[in-house]
Amino acid sequence: MLGRIGVAAALALLKFLAILPYGITARFGDGLGWLLYQLPSRRKRIVHINLERCFPDWSTERVESVAQQHFRHVIRSYVERSVQWFGSAEKLKKLVVVDSEVDLSDPDMPPTLLLGAHFVGIEAGSVFINYALGRPCGALYQPMSNKMLDAVARTQRGRFGSEMASRADSARIVLRWLRDKKPVMLGADMDYGLRNSTFVPFFGIETCTLTAVGRLAKTGQAQVLPFIGEVLPNYRGYRLKVFRPWQNYPTGDDAVDARRMNAYLEEQIRLMPEQYYWVHKRFKTRPPGEAPFY
Template sequence: MDRPRFRARFLHPRFWLLWLGLGLLWLLVQLPYVCLLWLGRGLGALMFHLAGSRRRIARRNLELCFPELSEARREQLLRENFASTGIAFFEMAMSWWWPRQRLARLARIEGLEHLQRAQAEGRGVILMAFHFTTLEIGAALLGQRQTIDGMYREHSNPVFDYVQRRGRERHNADATAIEREDIRAMLRVLRAGRAIWYAPDQDYGRKQSLFAPLFGIPAATVTATTKFARLGKARVVPFSQSRLADGSGYRLVIHPPLEDFPGESEEADCRRINQLVEQAIRQQPEQYLWAHRRFKTRPDGEPSLYS
């Protein structure tokens, strides 16, 4: 995919309001990091009250995944999760516009040698990430240290798409964004020994998934991780990140490559992936993207869990 380029049509009056909003966000994000955390929590509190449908989805997910917790504790987690989502809005802008050195000071990276060793062997790497609210800034911080490509879904607004892609690709001149549906391009990248960011922990429907337990609930789980690893002759290297509670930045962890993956079957691989997802969520449940209907697709005959 070509690098994003500015187009004269982006100056059309129908985009002026968006440009104004982006400009105001750019100004806000120049504030000190501690101020952005405070603003993000405030935005999250506002979203909690206004985004009723997303609040109900997140609350239901917490009920399903943490039945052992009291209702009061789950409600506290829900509010903390919306605060984390509000902070993520400013983290997105930080990753797009902060000077590289200012951004890099927030990173505490562990396990980079696992990624580097796999690539030194000439193997492609599926950097298996999960949908935490910190995913945007986590990818940016790692991209400053190591070339990683990313799966990409084109935004319907061409101006926002341009700004988003430019922001994401600026951390490494060699990084590229690959359209999510372009399977051939992804396999070419893997066979060339490159690393690509990929998150398999959302519900993409029955067609490309198998059911595997997640928090004890059958969850539609994509089989693409197995297919990409096999056809791209790639290692699968789990990657996680977390926002530190003391406000000092972010901890990024690149875990050892999965051994014996792909395994004996796609079903076994899906179960293994969901075990990793669950372990990561339990370590920081307030930072996961609970507003997604993770259990939307149900096995035949089972009712919706989001009625």
């Protein structure tokens, strides 16, 4: 746990890195990730378990290669909070390529849920999509345990007009935003326990999956626009990919709708498996009687 001095020092470092050329900051994060991967750690073990469970046909060598690439991406993503939180709008605009299948600036956009996925570029995508929309949106977030860092993160994530709300207070606030036709950003591909969740397959594994997206879309009569923040190769920045709205969604069946989200994730993860957030305990909650993974 970081104390106030530790948090202040970390924020000072991020602000310093934000003024450096992006390539230097990105390479520093990449190198730090490589160095930390050489050390035994709980997070490294989680990455290996997740990859081995989801890709049982992979060789040991491929698991090791993707695990190392992923660890480097994760540490780099923390370092790049510098430019994402403290870099100027002009700097971000030069770093983010927007690849959208819909017109984000459409003033007649219907009530919309912007569904983010936890790839390593989610922070860049979430910060910039609000800028690309050109108008305020709502965003749900999971509060950090350190209150000082949480306050800074909340402010910087909302610096382009996003109204932030804790995930714990979400339903009432989200429905109000949707009634006001304010686009709402949220992520639902994490394991938050059994409440408001169901078990559906994810890479063939029964996985505790939130049902909130389908329920909110149904109640708020909203379309669902998935988006992904992708880290581009050769330290070129990011691609914000926004897909077309899901058709025939929601169905009203929580399990069917949750499986739809997981199937979409599987498709995208296979395109860049090293960038999905494997350091998270995605399979922490198991069906009754099943042994833990971690």
